[in-house]
Amino acid sequence: EQGVLLVTKEASESKKKIPPELPKNLPKECPSVIVDPETGVRYRRGRLLGKGGFARCYEVIQMDTKRAFAGKVVNKQRISKPNQRAKMQREIAVHCQLRHPNIVAFHKHFDDEENFYIILELCSQKSLAQILKLRRCFTEPEVRYFVLQIIDGLRYLHNSCVIHRDLKLGNMFLTENMEVKIGDFGLATKVEFEGDEKRTMCGTPNYIAPEVLDKVGHSFEADVWAIGCILYTMLVGRPPFETESLKETYTRIKRTSYSFPSHLSQAAKELITDILTSKPENRPSLDEIASHKFFTGGFVPDALSPSACHSTPEFGV
Numbered sequence: 001e002q003g004v005l006l007v008t009k010e011a012s013e014s015k016k017k018i019p020p021e022l023p024k025n026l027p028k029e030c031p032s033v034i035v036d037p038e039t040g041v042r043y044r045r046g047r048l049l050g051k052g053g054f055a056r057c058y059e060v061i062q063m064d065t066k067r068a069f070a071g072k073v074v075n076k077q078r079i080s081k082p083n084q085r086a087k088m089q090r091e092i093a094v095h096c097q098l099r100h101p102n103i104v105a106f107h108k109h110f111d112d113e114e115n116f117y118i119i120l121e122l123c124s125q126k127s128l129a130q131i132l133k134l135r136r137c138f139t140e141p142e143v144r145y146f147v148l149q150i151i152d153g154l155r156y157l158h159n160s161c162v163i164h165r166d167l168k169l170g171n172m173f174l175t176e177n178m179e180v181k182i183g184d185f186g187l188a189t190k191v192e193f194e195g196d197e198k199r200t201m202c203g204t205p206n207y208i209a210p211e212v213l214d215k216v217g218h219s220f221e222a223d224v225w226a227i228g229c230i231l232y233t234m235l236v237g238r239p240p241f242e243t244e245s246l247k248e249t250y251t252r253i254k255r256t257s258y259s260f261p262s263h264l265s266q267a268a269k270e271l272i273t274d275i276l277t278s279k280p281e282n283r284p285s286l287d288e289i290a291s292h293k294f295f296t297g298g299f300v301p302d303a304l305s306p307s308a309c310h311s312t313p314e315f316g317v
């Protein structure tokens, strides 16, 4: 700690962000070889893929099979509160039961003294949020390609009685060959019986639906709302209700107040308008969305080149 205090003004400015006080028990770095204590299976830790709220995600290689996975590592000290642990346990309980080509596959979970580990299917092209940032917006054929896969994954989730509750571009992961996988089940919940309306949620979804804001009870339709927001964001380059302040954004969501830029096609505008309607029961079903003329009336690529991560693809040239 003294070392920090003795840094000169110049040095501290050039280094920036030196904490005034170092934490007493710095969490240990994740080990370079991760061992599942139950099975003895070993994973070699590779490059850091990204950081989330509590997790660090690394590329890991299972040492006996040489298979590559994504290893989500959560330090136990960082989630010491009972509700934080409960949330992670729920995420694991929901995610580990799911198996579908458009859902990030859950491989294993275990823990040691320091950390919880979740071993997941590797999505090496990262998320649609990161790609959209580089691309600014996607072409309609790309949006059809991505969103039809998201709908397939979501249809499976809903048929499994799971509401995701935080569908957003940052939770849509892409594999090496550009298949879309829905991930991050941190806010997901299981519908236990018919008419089981959820009223509470710990955490704030990105594309929050009006009925979730109003706390009047929400269900699968909140995910459909998020699909509308995803469509808009992919085609326009920014979210439909984005403003400088969260309060203003919430007001706009409750009033369904948003507008379209002129370059959007009629079919895209119609579909988004159908989905972003304040009464959940008036929103289209996933099948109705997939059979809308936005999807059926235009070109849908069978596959997408990874070059689409940084530059606009040209179709049919």
Ligand code: ADP
Pocket: 049, 050, 051, 052, 053, 054, 055, 056, 057, 070, 072, 104, 120, 121, 122, 123, 124, 126, 127, 173, 183, 184, 186
């Ligand atoms: P948190 O639940 O703490 O927000 P995330 O699940 O969002 O953590 O993961 C954090 C980051 O790790 C993501 O933004 C992404 O960059 C990366 N990541 C997560 N899962 C995978 C995966 N299956 N494959 C590749 N990268 C991933």
